[in-house]
Amino acid sequence: MYVLHGLRPWLIQRISAVYILIYVVYLAFSIASASNIDFQSWRVWLFHPFNTIAAGLFVLALLMHAWIGIRDIILDYVHNTLARMTAFTLVIIVLAGSGLWCAKILLLSVRAY
Amino acid sequence: MKFRIYRYNPDVDQKPYMQDYELNDVESGMMLLGALLKIKDTIDETLSFRRSCGEGVCGSDSMNINGINGLACITAVAGLKQPVEIRPLPGLPVIRDLIVDMEQFYQNYRDVKPYLVVDDPMPEAELAQTPEQRDKLDGLYECILCACCSTQCPSFWWNPDKYLGPAALLQASRFIEDSRDQATEERLAALEGPFKLFRCHTIMNCVQVCPKGLNPTLAINNIKKKMVKRSL
Structure with missing residues (x-):
């Protein structure tokens, strides 16, 4: 994991931030230009292959960005080794769980499209 | 008063x-x-x-x-x-x-090897630099080690034994930038890891308080750039 590195997570944090920013702008633009806002048109939009992949990359970037950010906070403030390990584990469980859930939703789109 | x-x-x-x-x-x-x-x-x-x-x-x-x-x-x-x-x-x-007690501060300073490392045989006269090479040391060599910056840095407060702090990192940069130093590679490698350099979160208290008007945050960012260049 990235706990033991310095440069790589720092770089990933910055690159993922750029992608997240671009995606959020694209998402806002897509919502603003949508003709009608309902669940059905959201599904159609999300399950377009381009949007599915873009959203998948967004989730990946967000997970990595969140992991590095929370890792930094834990390294700063949690000094007891056992507490630190517990905190890391909890964060990884929550992030991995969220990631799998998003993956499930996005992969279902393969069938729906 | x-x-x-x-x-x-x-x-x-x-x-x-x-x-x-x-x-x-x-x-x-x-x-x-x-x-x-x-x-x-x-x-x-x-x-x-x-x-x-x-x-x-x-x-x-x-x-x-x-x-x-x-x-x-x-x-x-x-x-x-x-x-x-x-x-x-x-x-x-x-x-x-x-x-x-400044011991921790000095220990972090010693950690960056604040002296020229030269493997080649020493020249008979001095190690010469071009004016441009010398200019790179401006804003780095003037540090007087008063510790105002490091002791105003939250990252140093939380991890003084693991994070080197702005003063030591400014000195690391001073020797990384020095054209006469031959240990750049080792210096950059020594700063890898989550603590020594990367606890810097660009809070910039160091820049705000430096009585000599130096900019440790800029020096740290220059080290990061060199590390990226080295690894890609």
């Missing part, structure tokens, strides 16, 4: 306390160090603090003045909000009153 000064003598006091002083004859243009010396001479000779050159060159009288680190000898009392609250540098153990 009113002063409120942190006092602690571990031989006598159970815990630190703040003591009020009032100085009536504050001359115009007086520096804070002058006021402290006057308090020591005329009111309370037990008040302890470090001082040496008295003109911002030696970096001995760094202290926390109204919450912001600085050198007492080049801080004019005129502009200070009263009562002037003076505390020792935060984040280091207090020896007595305004005197702190």
Whole structure:
């Protein structure tokens, strides 16, 4: 994991931030230009292959960005080794769980499209 | 003029306390160090603090003045909000009153090998530099190691034994940038890992308080750029 590195997570944090920013702008633009806002048109939009992949990359970037950010906070403030390990584990469980859930939703789109 | 000064003598006091002083004859243009010396001479000779050159060159009288680190000898009392609250540098153990134990700070400084490493045989005359190569050291070599920056840095407060702090990293940059140094690779490799350099979160307290007007954040970012270049 990235706990033991310095440069790589720092770089990933910055690159993922750029992608997240671009995606959020694209998402806002897509919502603003949508003709009608309902669940059905959201599904159609999300399950377009381009949007599915873009959203998948967004989730990946967000997970990595969140992991590095929370890792930094834990390294700063949690000094007891056992507490630190517990905190890391909890964060990884929550992030991995969220990631799998998003993956499930996005992969279902393969069938729906 | 009113002063409120942190006092602690571990031989006598159970815990630190703040003591009020009032100085009536504050001359115009007086520096804070002058006021402290006057308090020591005329009111309370037990008040302890470090001082040496008295003109911002030696970096001995760094202290926390109204919450912001600085050198007492080049801080004019005129502009200070009263009562002037003076505390020792935060984040280091207090020896007595305004005197702190700087050992951790110096250890971090030693950690970056603050000297030229040259493997080639030494030339008969000096190691020459072009004016451009020399210019790269400007803004780095002027550091007087007063510790104002590192002890104002939250990342240093939380991990003083693992994070080198802005002062040591500025010196790391000073030798990484030096054209005569031949250990750039080793220096960059030594700073890898989550703690030594990468606890810097660009808070920039160091830049705000440096009495010499240096920019450790910029130096740290230049090191990061060199590390990226080296790894890609």
